[in-house]
Amino acid sequence: xxxxxxxxxxxxxxxxxxxxxxxxxxxxxxxxxxxxxxxxxxxxxxxxxxxxxxxxxxxxxxxxxxxxxxxxxxxxxxxxxxxxxxxxxxxxxxxxxxxxxxxxxxxxxxxxxxxxxxxxxxxxxxxxxxxxxxxxxxxxxxxxxxxxxxxxxxxxxxxxxxxxxxxxxxxxxxxxxxxxxxxxxxxxxxxxxxxxxxxxxxxxxxxxxxxxxxxxxxxxxxxxxxxxxxxxxxxxxxxxxxxxxxxxxxxxxxxxxxxxxxxxxxxxxxxxxxxxxxxxxxxxxxxxxxxxxxxxxxxxxxxxxxxxxxx
Numbered sequence: 569x570x571x572x573x574x575x576x577x578x579x580x581x582x583x584x585x586x587x588x589x590x591x592x593x594x595x596x597x598x599x600x601x602x603x604x605x606x607x608x609x610x611x612x613x614x615x616x617x618x619x620x621x622x623x624x625x626x627x628x629x630x631x632x633x634x635x636x637x638x639x640x641x642x643x644x645x646x647x648x649x650x651x652x653x654x655x656x657x658x659x660x661x662x663x664x665x666x667x668x669x670x671x672x673x674x675x676x677x678x679x680x681x682x683x684x685x686x687x688x689x690x691x692x693x694x695x696x697x698x699x700x701x702x703x704x705x706x707x708x709x710x711x712x713x714x715x716x717x718x719x720x721x722x723x724x725x726x727x728x729x730x731x732x733x734x735x736x737x738x739x740x741x742x743x744x745x746x747x748x749x750x751x752x753x754x755x756x757x758x759x760x761x762x763x764x765x766x767x768x769x770x771x772x773x774x775x776x777x778x779x780x781x782x783x784x785x786x787x788x789x790x791x792x793x794x795x796x797x798x799x800x801x802x803x804x805x806x807x808x809x810x811x812x813x814x815x816x817x818x819x820x821x822x823x824x825x826x827x828x829x830x831x832x833x834x835x836x837x838x839x840x841x842x843x844x845x846x847x848x849x850x851x852x853x854x855x856x857x858x859x860x861x862x863x864x865x866x867x868x869x870x871x872x873x874x875x876x877x878x879x
Contacts, residue, residue, distance in 0.1 A: 571743030596716035716805025791840035821870015
């Protein structure tokens with residue numbers, strides 16, 4: 569078994585790259601490269617891109633997870649669910665990958681050796697004057713109202729036929745660990761969703777890189793989520809997206825599981841993209857917890873969840 573160490577990028581397809589580039593630019597990504605049939609967009613972190621858009625019918629294509637070593641690619645290439653051997657990545661930064669098909673047919677790519685990009689500038693986190701701890705004295709808060717500065721892809725959420733089986737697959741195949749579980753409120757034995765994090769031993773990682781929702785009659789991608797500098801960045805991003813005339817789904821609020829301050833938007837084809845900040849971190853000392861899937865465990869504060877959020 570290998571242990572993936574991070575989530576790197578997601579791939580989609582849409583019929584109009586111009587329109588998608590406009591959406592992703594307002595969302596806070598930066599164009600890296602564009603061809604006649606492919607668009608690469610990056611954040612401000614080390615990965616040369618975090619979103620790849622192919623020209624075609626609207627849909628999700630793949631999510632890429634980072635292997636711990638080149639040897640891991642040779643190992644995973646021998647997995648029964650591998651649909652490729654070790655192959656070159658045709659994109660900025662090069663690198664190698666192995667393609668896998670999950671039990672629900674989603675493509676997971678295990679990647680290694682992509683050349684890191686120079687990190688882009690990002691404003692410093694805002695110092696906050698708390699009621700009994702004044703961290704900002706004689707200075708003022710005047711952040712620019714600009715598109716949200718995206719740092720990286722934080723997680724990907726799938727609706728699957730069997731969340732328990734998918735959690736086992738992620739553990740057995742990619743070495744991912746269970747963080748928290750949601751169950752049907754009146755049946756603790758029936759899983760509604762499972763949060764999975766990458767295993768870095770004593771080093772901390774995001775509360776989840778993959779979240780799986782049990783939805784046997786509606787298997788599909790649910791959303792991808794991108795990290796921003798701080799909660800103010802999420803609110804500023806909300807302002808920029810609203811000004812651009814894009815379709816907000818839900819936000820701004822703060823989740824319970826993961827604790828993220830969130831804001832969800834739909835691209836012109838209905839794919840959901842999330843800005844988030846201030847997420848929880850866990851390591852191998854974390855013991856998975858179990859929660860009923862009630863509205864109280866969805867958000868700590870924020871507007872009522874929309875009727876279409878789980879579509």
